Amino acid sequence: MIILSFSTFIFSAVYAYIYYTYVFETELRHSDEAVSQISQTISSTASIAAYLEDKDLANEVVNGLVSNDIIQSAALTNQQTVLAKSILFTERDAQSFNLPNPFILQENIGFIHVVPNTQFIRQNAREIALSSVQTLLIVIIPMLLLFAVFSFLLISKPLGQLSQQLTSIIPGSAHRIKISEDHEHTEIGKIGKNINAMLSNTEMLFEQERSLRLEIEQLEKRFRLMFERSSSPTLLVREQGDVTLVNDAAKDLLAGMGVDCEERFPDNLGQYCKTPDILYTFTENSIKQKQVMQAEFEFTNPLTLSSVWLSIIILNTESDGQWYFQVFLADITSRKTMLNQLSHRAQRDSLTSLYNRYGAELTLIDWIDSNTEFSLLLLDLDEFKPINDIYGHNAGDEVLKHVAQSISYIVSNSDLVCRWGGDEFVVAIKTSDRHTINNIAQQLLEAINTPTLYERNGHQLKLHVGVSIGISHFPTHANTLKGLVECADVAMYSIKKTSKNQFTFYST
Amino acid sequence: MNRVLSSLSLVLVLIWCSFVSAESNLVIVVNKHNPIERIEKRQLIDMYMGKYLAFPNGHLAVTLDYTKGHNLRDIFFETLTGRSITQINAYWSRVKFSGKASPPQAYPTIDAIIDKVKTTPSAIAYIPATAVTDELKVVYRFAK
Numbered sequence: 001m002i003i004l005s006f007s008t009f010i011f012s013a014v015y016a017y018i019y020y021t022y023v024f025e026t027e028l029r030h031s032d033e034a035v036s037q038i039s040q041t042i043s044s045t046a047s048i049a050a051y052l053e054d055k056d057l058a059n060e061v062v063n064g065l066v067s068n069d070i071i072q073s074a075a076l077t078n079q080q081t082v083l084a085k086s087i088l089f090t091e092r093d094a095q096s097f098n099l100p101n102p103f104i105l106q107e108n109i110g111f112i113h114v115v116p117n118t119q120f121i122r123q124n125a126r127e128i129a130l131s132s133v134q135t136l137l138i139v140i141i142p143m144l145l146l147f148a149v150f151s152f153l154l155i156s157k158p159l160g161q162l163s164q165q166l167t168s169i170i171p172g173s174a175h176r177i178k179i180s181e182d183h184e185h186t187e188i189g190k191i192g193k194n195i196n197a198m199l200s201n202t203e204m205l206f207e208q209e210r211s212l213r214l215e216i217e218q219l220e221k222r223f224r225l226m227f228e229r230s231s232s233p234t235l236l237v238r239e240q241g242d243v244t245l246v247n248d249a250a251k252d253l254l255a256g257m258g259v260d261c262e263e264r265f266p267d268n269l270g271q272y273c274k275t276p277d278i279l280y281t282f283t284e285n286s287i288k289q290k291q292v293m294q295a296e297f298e299f300t301n302p303l304t305l306s307s308v309w310l311s312i313i314i315l316n317t318e319s320d321g322q323w324y325f326q327v328f329l330a331d332i333t334s335r336k337t338m339l340n341q342l343s344h345r346a347q348r349d350s351l352t353s354l355y356n357r358y359g360a361e362l363t364l365i366d367w368i369d370s371n372t373e374f375s376l377l378l379l380d381l382d383e384f385k386p387i388n389d390i391y392g393h394n395a396g397d398e399v400l401k402h403v404a405q406s407i408s409y410i411v412s413n414s415d416l417v418c419r420w421g422g423d424e425f426v427v428a429i430k431t432s433d434r435h436t437i438n439n440i441a442q443q444l445l446e447a448i449n450t451p452t453l454y455e456r457n458g459h460q461l462k463l464h465v466g467v468s469i470g471i472s473h474f475p476t477h478a479n480t481l482k483g484l485v486e487c488a489d490v491a492m493y494s495i496k497k498t499s500k501n502q503f504t505f506y507s508t
Numbered sequence: 509m510n511r512v513l514s515s516l517s518l519v520l521v522l523i524w525c526s527f528v529s530a531e532s533n534l535v536i537v538v539n540k541h542n543p544i545e546r547i548e549k550r551q552l553i554d555m556y557m558g559k560y561l562a563f564p565n566g567h568l569a570v571t572l573d574y575t576k577g578h579n580l581r582d583i584f585f586e587t588l589t590g591r592s593i594t595q596i597n598a599y600w601s602r603v604k605f606s607g608k609a610s611p612p613q614a615y616p617t618i619d620a621i622i623d624k625v626k627t628t629p630s631a632i633a634y635i636p637a638t639a640v641t642d643e644l645k646v647v648y649r650f651a652k
Contacts, residue, residue: 048599052559054608102599103553103589 008144015140016133023132027125031070035116038068039097043112047099050078050110058084065114070124072117078110089115158188162195171199172206233329237265238322239287253331258302265327269310274298279312286314286325296332309336349419351397352404360418360426364481367428368474374430375437375473378488379407379444381423382466382500391456391463399452399463406447410440426485432473434505441469441503449501468495469503477506533637534584536648539629547632547647553588555632557599558609563632571612572621572633580618584634587650 042061049057058076062084065074075085075094094113101107162177169175176196183189227234233250237243241264246254254261259268266283270276279297286293292315299308313328347359355363367374381403388396400423407425411417416428429440444467451462470492472478477487491506536552538544544563554560555571563569574581582593589596600611615621618635625631626643640646 045602048602051557052603052609054603056608057602103557103591104550105590 005148008148012137012141012144016137019136020129020133023129024125027128028121031116031121031125034070035095035114036097038065038071039095039112039114043097043099044102046076046112047102047109049076049083050099051102053078053081053083055083061112062086065112070117070121071114072120073115075113076110077113079108083110089113093118154186155188158183158186162188162192166195169199171202174203175199233331235261235265235327235329237325237327239324241265241267243268244324250329253329256301256303257299257308269297269299272299272302274300274307282312283314286316287323290316290323292316296336298336307333309333349404352401352419354404354408354425355416355418357418357420360416360420360428361481363416364428367430368479368481371475372430373432373474374428375432375471376484376488377427377429377437377441377444377503378420378470378472378485378492379425379427379448380468380470380492380496381448382468382496384423384465387463387465391454391461395454395456395461395463398454399465402452403448403465403467406450407444410443410447426488432476437471437505438503441471444469445501445503466501468492468500470495470506471503472506534580534587534634534650535637535640535646536632536634537625537640537644538632538647539625540643540645541629542645542647544647545645549588549648552648556585556588556612558603558611563630568630570628570631572624572631573612573614574618574621575614575616578616580634580636 042064045057046061048054049061062074062076063086065071066086073086073089073094075089075091076083076099078099091113093115095116096111096113098108099110099112101109158180165177169177176199177192179189179192179196183192227245228247230247231249233253234245234247235243235250236245243261243263243265246261251261254268257272259272261268266279270279273279275297278295282293282295292313294311294313296309296311299310300306301308309332311330311332313330315326315328317324317326347355347362349356364374364376381399384396384399387399400419403425404417404419407417407427411427411429415430416426418426418428420426427440427444429437431437448465448467451464454461454463470488470490472484472487472491474484478484487506491504495502495504536547542563544565547564551560551564555562555569556573561569561571576597585591585593585596591599603609604611613624615624618639621633621635622639622641622644625633632647635644637646637649
């Protein structure tokens with residue numbers, strides 16, 4: 001309202017000033033024109049006066065001019081002399097008009113000098129302008145005031161109320177602008193309704209946003225649960241190797257293995273891996289090929305020094321232009337142990353714990369396939385059957401165990417000892433040196449010939465067996481295991497038939 | 509045919525010219541004893557409009573005019589000043605009011621004017637060129 005009144009006042013003042021100046025200037029111009037017109041009117045009489053040098057006529061003209069309000073003084077001159085002049089006349093301020101010869105128009109015979117009454121003219125113009133402005137202001141000021149009041153009542157005030165209401169409204173809430181009945185159908189009301197429509201829209205959007213956020217939160221919670229509580233140890237690793245997420249299962253597993261979760265992957269695991277090179281290659285390949293990779297690795301637990309087997313699955317995913325790999329770990333130590341036990345069981349003889357025939361065959365075929373030179377000793381016990389028959393199977397078993405132990409002591413770990421079946425044993429030594437073989441065979445003979453102590457019904461018994469050993473050599477005697485065994489068998493039987501408790505090499 | 513037309517138009521032009529000259533061929537005359545031989549148009553205006561009532565040599569002059577309504581008067585003033593007779597009359601009514609100058613003496617006929625000039629050595633008058641006699645001296649002729 002203050003601004004409106006103020007601007008109304010300023011506008012009136014400026015307008016009044018402009019109008020005043022305009023009227024004033026117009027009046028001055030009118031007076032100038034009047035002076036020139038008056039001079040024109042008397043010019044023919046003045047011409048005659050100048051022509052005849054008639055001072056009386058000239059005086060009459062001058063007096064007539066001076067009697068006019070807007071003329072202060074005047075003078076009439078011919079070419080040489082002043083014919084008539086009013087008092088106060090000064091040529092300096094005068095406007096001069098030429099007087100032509102009344103009969104020879106092109107000839108100039110004198111001048112009429114007129115000094116306008118500037119003071120009177122200005123005063124007059126000022127009064128006219130002032131009264132015009134007063135009239136104007138009398139009309140315009142009430143109009144402007146009315147305009148100001150109406151615009152305040154109809155526009156400013158309702159707009160102010162609208163904006164006041166707006167400031168107290170929180171978008172997304174159920175608050176709406178109240179529209180008074182007076183403004184039901186006005187522009188102000190329309191603005192209010194539009195704002196309300198916008199607020200409703202906003203509220204709806206907020207509501208949608210809220211429910212979406214809730215949904216996302218729940219989903220996130222579920223996924224977090226899935227990830228964190230998952231029994232499957234999982235890591236989320238950046239392409240550069242930074243570990244960003246580790247779930248509880250993974251933390252437990254890695255802590256148990258003495259691995260620091262915060263260290264870079266796969267270096268944190270690599271230091272305890274038995275085959276770190278393979279682990280690094282495996283990870284690199286996974287990154288390069290961007291595909292799911294699975295492998296099993298054996299680790300040494302630095303805390304217990306026991307062996308731990310982990311199955312590692314690496315899955316590459318891209319998210320927001322960044323490559324991540326998910327690493328799923330699984331402790332497969334127990335499964336591995338079980339499998340080892342199973343294979344052990346399959347390849348070992350349950351009584352003597354030596355390789356059984358199946359286990360030996362696997363190893364020996366391996367040796368043959370890799371062209372490893374070796375000598376095969378086939379041992380067959382002499383006088384074993386009577387022990388079984390006289391003292392029972394337990395005694396026989398005891399003898400077999402004793403023999404197996406004796407052989408194991410003599411043969412090194414890199415070589416092979418096996419219970420070939422019944423009372424037959426096979427020893428494979430990775431050498432072709434006869435002297436060494438002779439030496440070993442001799443030791444075997446002596447060891448097996450040493451009696452076994454067996455307790456039966458409170459009596460200490462000495463059980464005694466001998467052995468016949470046939471020896472063949474790979475690849476000298478045969479290319480296949482079957483061939484080698486046959487050769488050794490032939491050699492062994494040659495002893496069985498003759499001397500017993502001896503060894504001999506196969507000879508063609 | 510063309511010849512007849514052109515000769516006819518020539519005759520018409522000649523008739524019109526003689527009429528105009530008869531009307532406007534005015535001359536200014538003075539008494540034959542007046543020493544003035546020639547007078548300027550400007551001096552004529554000044555004398556007839558009441559500015560100077562004297563001949564160029566300084567001798568007093570008496571200007572003679574016809575009475576109002578005489579057709580020679582209309583032609584004379586119009587030819588001399590380029591003003592209509594109404595304007596001339598208005599001039600005199602203004603001048604008479606102040607009393608500084610007075611209009612020429614007026615006579616009703618050409619004969620009366622001629623008699624006045626013959627008997628007054630200082631007189632000056634205008635008459636048609638055809639009316640000039642030996643007792644008058646022409647001092648100015650209006651150009652045709």
